[in-house]
Amino acid sequence: MRHTSAKTPSVVDRVLDVLGAFTPERPALNLSELSRRAGLPLSTTHRIVGELTRRGALERQEDGQYRIGLWLWEVASLSPQGMGLRESAMPFLEDLYEATHENVQLAVLDAPDVVYVERISGRQSVSVVSRAGGRLAAHATGVGLVLLAHAPAEVQEKVLSRPLRRYTPRTITSPEELRRVLAAIRRDGFVISDRQVELVSLSVAAPVYGPGDTVVAAISIVVPVEGAEPRTLVPAVRAAARGISRALGAPRASGQPTH
Known part of the structure; x- marks a missing residue:
């Protein structure tokens, strides 16, 4: 779990927890791995991952694993x-x-x-x-x-x-x-x-x-x-x-x- 606040995590916290689950060592993760690494229930992870995939922030591979999507890279390039x-x-x-x-x-x-x-x-x-x-x-x-x-x-x-x-x-x-x-x-x-x-x-x-x-x-x-x-x-x-x-x-x- 990536957030450090003692408060109940917000929707933004949960989204960032999912994105933060990816690392250079693990650039591709399935839904169960994302749930575990983000510290979120599987149902919550499924909902967030679905929305992120729809927006292009994540990409789903043929084997069912997810990777960071090009849309997120485009946004990051504005830094x-x-x-x-x-x-x-x-x-x-x-x-x-x-x-x-x-x-x-x-x-x-x-x-x-x-x-x-x-x-x-x-x-x-x-x-x-x-x-x-x-x-x-x-x-x-x-x-x-x-x-x-x-x-x-x-x-x-x-x-x-x-x-x-x-x-x-x-x-x-x-x-x-x-x-x-x-x-x-x-x-x-x-x-x-x-x-x-x-x-x-x-x-x-x-x-x-x-x-x-x-x-x-x-x-x-x-x-x-x-x-x-x-x-x-x-x-x-x-x-x-x-x-x-x-x-x-x-x-x-x-x-x-x-x-």
Whole structure:
């Protein structure tokens, strides 16, 4: 059950519980599975799923399982942190990929996680667990560390007060260490996140600024640890981030005076 209120769940709560039952690991579910994962009676689930399917938010397959429908994707694409950001960023992400042929990522913060808006990968790129539309814990990723470093203090404290998930032995799980890293990112303007999510890769990440000169996203390049010289990648990543910031109208990226 996805809702957290102590009150009786509303119709909207129930609909969101059904939609929230789908995960990257389980993108297709039958009615009984949806009922169980959403924590709703089968009759309620049947009614909601029928209406969502009629509206195109869900699609029923020949085997009786349901998947997220195209109509829901169309609605989600209207998010200002989604397609608009992606469209501005894509030329710079593509340039960065062509220059390196490594994984290039664009993400936004939804604390305590990051949501990946776009990822470009080649067949020869190191394997990564991120995907467009997917989430990872912010404290363990390069893009997440950048976004946390520039997030409001209350958002940072919310993350720091929670247990910090360990993905590998190198994942930052100490609040004190995380505070030091965030301070260094604000000072340096980038971060090298070394083997925090997978032991075979590291990332170099930098912030993307919006019209108000606030950080609205972050980009990163993910490369194999073996043979990597991450500091040589910093200028290219920061240049791409500045280009996206300029496209979004950030004064600091276009040479305009800031106030």
